[in-house]
Amino acid sequence: MDETISIVLFSGTDDKLNAAAVLAAGAAALGRPVKIFLQYWALDAFRADRIEADHGLAPEAGEAGRVAVEAAKKAGQAHWAATLRMAKELGEVDIQACSASLEILKIKKEDLDPLVDGVEGVAAFYINAGEGQIIFI
């Protein structure tokens, strides 16, 4: 199985980014090429100076969700950025910033964490996704 998995990251909260990092890392461990396309708030979360900051949780988490996530963090659950770094070491994981989102949020490529490999538009994203599955988070 070597089909490419493409993951579009839109949300910038830590729970969604963590879920996406788990999906990406699992695919990389199986030897499947992974393409990640960062849009809007997910892109904002990849700013080098605040990638490790608290990005909050999705609204559906609620107070009980926050307590559960905090407990998992204290128990040693890896940060999503660390999971992605490990996935990149293990397999073929390519992370691209959406050029339109960069412009809207006034972010420069240099402001982003080195996890981000480059900048591309939506046409390049679709061409690279090929016939493989696309996941949107």
Added chain:
Amino acid sequence: MSNLDIKVRVDASGLSCPMPILKAAQAMKSIQTGELVEIVATDPGSVKDFDAWAKSTGNALVEQDANAGKFRFVLRHK
């Protein structure tokens, strides 16, 4: 316990999915064809995960057992 000649041992106890699989894949990269890696995990998803991972990557799952909430897997590098 068996008398297998384990090359690398990985303790992934307490780590949640997908860390046990990632650590196994990492260990696999450090050994040669035919050599063995042993992973211990507590993640209840690891049983199905290691089965799927072995099938998909072609590395053989040569031993597997569960004891007091700990799952142990021995994989042979393809």
